[in-house]
Amino acid sequence: MTISIGNDHAGTDYKFAVVEHLKNKGFxxxxxxxxxNDSVDYPDFVHPVARDVENKVVDFGIIICGSGNGANMTANKHQGVRSALCWNKEIVALARQHNNANILSIPARFTALPQVLDMVDTFLETAFEGGRHENRVNKIPVSC
Incomplete structure (x- = not known):
């Protein structure tokens, strides 16, 4: 499985830990x-992740910024991207099960590293349930 990851200055330390965690699992x-940790503009690092997901170059994406909001908003501008801003593994599981999220947006300033690694594992291990949820996801337009 291939994962693209992007982060701004607020997520650098978490990014290093997540990359190591994923590589240790064979990703x-x-x-x-x-x-x-020098200040940068998050869209410069989120757009490449979203493009990879949009073009089906990777299986999933992970993006990290201070609040997770800016990165999430940026990613969701791409067609076929369903980025979910999550702050605990229960929300991560629902984002995968019910919304078929393909990018996990992590708020670095509001989560602890052990929590983030649990969220990443939950994101990658949880399947989309389909069924009634698939009908709802299909109503999300790829463009308006």
Whole structure:
């Protein structure tokens, strides 16, 4: 499985930990995030992740910024992307089960690292339930 990851300066430390965690589990990771804590603009690091998901180059994406909001809004501008801003593994599970989320947006300033690693595992291990949820997801337009 291949995962693309992107982050701004608020998510650098978490990004390094998530990349190591994923590689230890045998995943291939495309790293589009900044590797420093110097201030950067999150869209520059989120768009490549969303493009990979949009073009089906990867299985999933993970994006990390301070609140998770800006990264999430940016990713959801791409067709076929269903990015979910999550702050605990229960919301992550529902985002996958009910919304077929394909990008996980993590708020670095509002989550602890062990919690983030649990969220990542939940995101990658939880399947979309389909059924009535598939009908709802299909009503999300790819463009208006």
């Amino acid at each position: 291939t990771v495309n790293n589009y995030g900044t590797d420093t």
